[in-house]
Amino acid sequence: MHKEIIIIGSGPAGFTAAIYAARANLTPHIFEGTQPGGQLTITTDVENYPGFPKGIMGPELMDEFRSQAKRFGATSEFKSITKVDFSQRPFRLWSGGDEYTADAVIISTGASARLLGLDAEKELMGFGVSACATCDGFFYKGKKVLVVGGGDSALEEATFLTKFASDVGLVHRRDEFRGSQIMRDRALGNPKVHVHWNSVVEDIIGTKETGVTSVILKDTQSGETREETCDGIFMAIGHAPNTQLFKDQLELDDANYIITKPDSSYTSIDGVFACGDVQDHTYRQAITAAGSGCMAAIDAERWLESQ
C-alpha cells in the first residue's frame, strides 16, 4: 500500500498531525501501535487540557481526537510498525510481513514508562509489578502497595491507589519531590500515603504463583537495606522515548530522543518529521504534543509541495 503520509503513533501528536494532514487532503494513514490513543489512555482525569474546564477522561479525550481525524478522511489501523527503511524514496515501512510505502512519514511514537531494569521486575510484570495504576489498582483492594518515583505521575498514581489499597508507600530516591505543589498536597494529604525518602528498590521478591510479596529497599544515605512487605509495586520513574526502530536511521540525542531542527519538526532525513514526546524531553504535555503534531503536518504538507 502506498500513502502520501504515514503517521506512526496515535497519541495527541499523531492524531493532531492526522487532523491537519487530512484537512489538507493528504489522506494520512495512522499506525496506532501497541497503545492506541497513547499515554493518555492510562491516565484518569485530564485537568489541564484547554477547552475542557471540568476535565475529561484521558481515553475519552483520545476517542475525540480519533473521530476528529477520521471525520476528515484519515484512516488508521491497530498495527505496529516493526521496521523502517528511510534510506530511499518512497520510504518503506513494515508491519510484520506487510510492506507499506510513503512519500512522507510523521513519527509520533511517544514515550513509554521507564522500568528499573531488574530481572524480577520483568519476570513479575503483571504479577504484582505494574506500570499502570489506573489499570491494575483494582486488584489491590485492601492491600499494601508501593509506588516508585517522585514526579507528578508517581504522586498521581499514589493518590489514585488510595481508592483501593489500604496502605500506599511512595519510594523516592531523594528527600523531596519534584512533582507540582497541587499533586504533592493531594498525595501527602492522604492519610493512607506515606513516604520512604532516600530509598531505592534493590530487588523485588515473589513468584508468578504468589505474586509480589516484598521489596528490598536500600537507603541511599546509609547504604543499609531493608525488606518491606507489599502485595504490589507500581513503577512511575519517568519515561523513555520509543525510538528503537529509528536508532540507525535518524539522529537521536544522548537520551535517545529524535533530534528535530530548531523551530520545526524536521528530522535528520528530509521527508521524515517527528512530533510529540518522541522528540520532547522538556515539556511532555498533551497540549505541547498536539501543538507539535500540527507543526509536523504543516511541515510535511509544505515539503511535499516543494518536491
Place this chain on the structure above:
Amino acid sequence: MAENVIEFNDQNFESEVEKSDLPVLVDFWAVWCGPCKAIAPVIAEIADEYAGRVKVGKLDVDNNSQTAVKFGIRSIPTLLIMKNGSVVNQMVGAVPKNNIESLLNETLEN
C-alpha cells in the same frame, strides 16, 4: 462490529471456555481500564478474522472476580489463549495485533 466477541462470565466460563472444542482467546477487561478500551477494536477484528477457528470473548473482571482470581489476574488487559481447558499462552498489557495473531496461529497449528 463486535458480534463475534462473546461475553464470558463466572457462570458460563466452564461451558464456553474450558469445555470449548475450539481454542479460546479470553480478554480480561473492565470499563474503567483505558488500555482495555484501546485494544477492544483489535479483539473485535481478531474475532471476525478467526471466526469458526478460534472462539473470542471478553470477561469483565468487575463482575466476575471468581474467574479473574482463579487465573491469578493482577493486571488488565490480560489475554489468555486456552485450549482443551488449559492456558497455553498469557499476554499482559496491550500487545500488538501481530503478536496475538502469531500466538493464535501457533496454537492452531499444534
